[in-house]
Amino acid sequence: MSWRPASKAATAHRAGRIAIVGRPNVGKSTLLNRVVGSRLSITSRKPQTTRRRVTGIVTRPDAQILFVDTPGYQTEHRSALNRVMNRSVAACLREMDAVVWVVEALKYDENDAAMIKLLPPRVPAVLAVNKTDRVSDKRLLLPFIERLSRHRDFAAVVPVSATKGTQIDELLDALVALLPPGPRLYDADEITTESERFFAAELLREKLFRLLGDELPYATAVEIGRFKLAGGVRHIHAVILVEKDGQKAIVIGRRGDKLKAVATLARRDMERLFGGKVFLEVWVKVRRGWTESETTLKRMGYGDQ
Ligand SMILES: Nc1nc2c(ncn2[C@@H]2O[C@H](COP(=O)(O)OP(=O)(O)OP(=O)(O)O)[C@@H](O)[C@H]2O)c(=O)[nH]1
Ligand SMILES: [Mg+2]
Numbered sequence: 001m002s003w004r005p006a007s008k009a010a011t012a013h014r015a016g017r018i019a020i021v022g023r024p025n026v027g028k029s030t031l032l033n034r035v036v037g038s039r040l041s042i043t044s045r046k047p048q049t050t051r052r053r054v055t056g057i058v059t060r061p062d063a064q065i066l067f068v069d070t071p072g073y074q075t076e077h078r079s080a081l082n083r084v085m086n087r088s089v090a091a092c093l094r095e096m097d098a099v100v101w102v103v104e105a106l107k108y109d110e111n112d113a114a115m116i117k118l119l120p121p122r123v124p125a126v127l128a129v130n131k132t133d134r135v136s137d138k139r140l141l142l143p144f145i146e147r148l149s150r151h152r153d154f155a156a157v158v159p160v161s162a163t164k165g166t167q168i169d170e171l172l173d174a175l176v177a178l179l180p181p182g183p184r185l186y187d188a189d190e191i192t193t194e195s196e197r198f199f200a201a202e203l204l205r206e207k208l209f210r211l212l213g214d215e216l217p218y219a220t221a222v223e224i225g226r227f228k229l230a231g232g233v234r235h236i237h238a239v240i241l242v243e244k245d246g247q248k249a250i251v252i253g254r255r256g257d258k259l260k261a262v263a264t265l266a267r268r269d270m271e272r273l274f275g276g277k278v279f280l281e282v283w284v285k286v287r288r289g290w291t292e293s294e295t296t297l298k299r300m301g302y303g304d305q
Helices: 007-010 026-035 080-093 111-118 138-149 166-177 198-212 245-252 256-276 295-299
Strands: 015-019 054-059 062-068 096-103 124-131 156-159 220-232 233-242 278-284
Touching: 007 233, 015 026, 026 054, 026 062, 026 124, 026 166, 054 295, 062 166, 080 111, 080 295, 096 111, 096 166, 124 138, 124 166, 138 156, 156 166, 198 220, 198 233, 198 256, 233 245, 233 256, 245 256, 245 278, 256 278
Parallel strands: 015 062, 015 096, 096 124, 124 156, 233 278
Antiparallel strands: 054 062, 220 233
């Protein structure tokens, strides 16, 4: 039994799930990393970096939010992989207490339009206008926001900058207000529900997105084989999959230079995230047409989250 002042009793603790959705490249993963305060979700300058949902946990005294970063929703590219990614966004929306729809300041295209149509009317939505640091004349934001607000009755509209951290607390306050009352679902110090295996594969994929040319990242995937913790060291065996022999040669590079750079950068990030030494072995293999076969994608674990 404890006595609490009336004001505190009135603000019940809240908890729930919030999806971060939007077209590719608007900064959804950067936003997830910003709210969680850790680099959980991989990012790059190239669209469609995120392929699977990534959950990050934010714990405040008044609330616990499970943020779910999702693949960018787009309708131009129609491979089996793209279909699976789009389906994953649509499926996840049904399980959410609220959504934050991310757009890029002053940019609105047909993918944004397709995304907003997908938002279920019964799920409350907050509009986050990201990359405001790029807008020198902030007066331009108001007509842009007004235009978007015609599409839907948003619970709140918050201009933010995920890279600079501007207005992030305002965004979190607006989102917490939409959550149902309830206790914490996870311990206060937990930041994710994903496995170390998942992060190992993703960190390698991030380096492929960052170090390879414009097309090749889209033909690559990463699978983790052996993952063993022994004597405080993680021994990780990873395979980079490509679609063609020629692509394999490029990923490996002259005298193995490219592969070495990819593996070194990924290993350093893994060591930082896992807080321990990593011994990483990486191979490159050809799996023909993996982006075009739903059966292969299913076997690879895509789309079954
Ligand atoms: N200037 C600026 N750039 C940003 C901001 N947020 C993200 N970016 C950049 O935008 C690019 C895309 O960011 P991501 O977080 O990977 O975008 P995403 O929406 O997750 O993209 P997909 O996973 O491909 O759908 C990266 O180069 C980020 O650094 C921001 O607030 N300001
Ligand atoms: Mg992303």
